[in-house]
Amino acid sequence: MLGRLNHVALAVPDLQAAIRTYEATLGATVSVPQPLPEHGVTVAFVDLPNTRIELLEPLGTASPIAAFLAKNPKGGMHHLCYEVADLATAAAHLARNGARVLGDGRPKIGAHGRPVIFIHPGDMVGTLIELEEV
């Protein structure tokens, strides 16, 4: 069922500082930041040869990453996103195995314009997992 690792998402308190760390200190290429008000984040991508690191900074007053940053004020790894060919099949398979999909269980349009679901970290060895249909 699992395809590629689409991205690793890092929640960061200061996107410009995170971009400087990845560009200057680690010598990586980072995309221009893009505000996504409907998702409550501003996002920039670190481009690696085989995948991407998604840098997320809270945007607005009800950001979905605000609670995470309150607990981890310096930032940290927020979720992993795996690709799947068919989200409906994936969701049915998860349900059969007792893994809880967050929200109402139905796919939403994610930050990249594709259908996504998030799986409860309690059912995923402590890690928040996003599945994206590609």
Added chain:
Amino acid sequence: MLGRLNHVALAVPDLQAAIRTYEATLGATVSVPQPLPEHGVTVAFVDLPNTRIELLEPLGTASPIAAFLAKNPKGGMHHLCYEVADLATAAAHLARNGARVLGDGRPKIGAHGRPVIFIHPGDMVGTLIELEEV
């Protein structure tokens, strides 16, 4: 400087349970667990088309992931490992940019038999970063 994302490491309290989650619930392929007493972990790899997820369970009484699991008893994302062509060049570049290498600053032989360094998470937007020479 940064090459491929070599792996994402997840610390897990129960490796067999984590393998079941990745195999049965997520439909991935996981390697046979390998005890690495000299590193204080037992490791298994989730093989993805573009990278690997490293599942780490503590081994022995002084495991380097014991403190992390005491704070995160269900498990969680422990570190990211990026590939670099030359660790000496990378370490010099990090030092010029004020990023602290853990331990005595010199490369050690990592869990995959290659030279590695770890960078202080406080200098890496809250994320423990491993650099592996490939």
